[in-house]
Amino acid sequence: MDPQNNMENEAKMFLSHAKTLRLHTGNIVNRSRLKKKCPCSPSEELQDCIQAALSDWKAATKPPSNDFPDTLDCSIPQPTDAIPPEEREELRVSVKLFLCEAGESSIRDAVEMACQTLAVSQLDSVIIAPTWPLAEGENQSLAHLQPAWEELESLVRSQRIAAIGTSDLDKDLLEQLYTWAQVKPSSNQVNLASCCVMPPDLTAFAKEFDIQLLTHNDPKELMSAATFQEAVQEGTQDLSAAIWRLEWVLRYSIIVKSRGIIKAKGYLVSAGKESQ
Template identity: 80%
Template sequence: MLAEETHMDPQNTDLSANAKMFNQAKTLRLHTGNLVNRSRLKRKCPSSPSEELQDCIKATLTDWFSLPKPTSEDFADTLDCSIPQATDAITPEEREELKVSAKLFLCEPAQSSIREAVEMACQTLAVSQLDSVIIAPPGPPEGDSQTLAHLQPAWEELEALVRCQQIAAIGTSDLDKDLLEQLYNWAQVKPSSNQVNLASCCVMPPDLTAFAKDFDIQLLTHNDPKELMSAAAFQEALQEGTQDLNMANWRLEWVLRYSIIVKSRGIIKAKGYLVSARKVSP
């Protein structure tokens, strides 16, 4: 009597490996790849930066789940969810023609996150230095206003990265004239730019404009919300992207959004997100 032939479902095998990898991991690092080229994301026009990030996390995890997984039972503590063919590595020959800019959104106050994010960006893009980084630190406690003391720890970490030449210029986000002046007078490495959210300010405040002009600080506009991604939105993106694995214990640490611009033509060659999350005790 012939033995009954059995068939393994590759999807179930991959799902089991994926589940084991997520269960073992303590840190999640995700790279969306170049959004300019990713067809899955080009078809949809997000209504906000928050929606764009949520769509990117879902799509990247979905694509990553379709990749072959190792058969080893020894999985790493840090899980790298990136799509190899979607990377934006810059060759040495083209580096001089490109400007690499980033905005770093800190979801938690840990200053080590700044160095981790910048190092991951440099490694991912194959560069030794980012041309500019704008910092968006976590908001102050409920009911408090932002102060210089609140900004100083993050700024000192950025200054250290400038001194070791991993960043060329550093900037701020959503500072009014008084706070920008306080930061400028205190800082060893002066802010080169300050972003202003035109959703809350239709016209640049005259005092901010005058101060920026006097001290050669570039004023930029943006439409990012105060909280780029809520905990609930992050959980939703994880659940949908991981095919409903239990992801309730994962917390977003930081998000770095980068753009690579061709200097001579002023066009965006590449843009994307780097995301870090960590597992917390239930």
């Protein structure tokens, strides 16, 4: 049998048996593996990263030693991903977690995967971005945030995370969260595409309570279900792949504290199989 066809068949078998797919793109600061070498939107970058990672995984696929796993790890380990212990104090690990579905277990799973992948015991900061769709006419409220925030607080208490922050909260919702939370938000990201100037009331509140205001350019929906499925199909060349449902996306940046430069950046992704 043609070795190429054999690897593709084995990759399809893995995908057909798995119930959960986990993916690590590796460090993308060096974009040599990606199709688009120039800067692009966060959504395009993620799609390109998923395709490249799955393509690399498919090329390295080998038959399982025992049964096919329920959780399929589609990562290609790279020596540069893990942080050496002697360099840890010099580096800051910042994370933004996009939750595509409600579920506190996803937060713990994402944080644990990040710590294992980067070989660290603690993430310096985690910003949470709930992106799951709300009911028509419903706006994000404190009740939507509370379960996820409580899980983040638990991870702070267990020293898995040092500081936690939010994304795209207006002054009223940020104040509600700050008043209710036991572990206060240390930062709040603002999308300058929809707000070219920081709202004065938000700026005043953040200054009073020592909350750092950051900017970002992430779209409200980082990746649609259709785009994710397209990326999986493109990366595996398996047009008959089962429909995969994006659960969460974690983007990490490893920053050299003394110089403020990004040493490494990458994505971790989790998806579940749609019930048949």
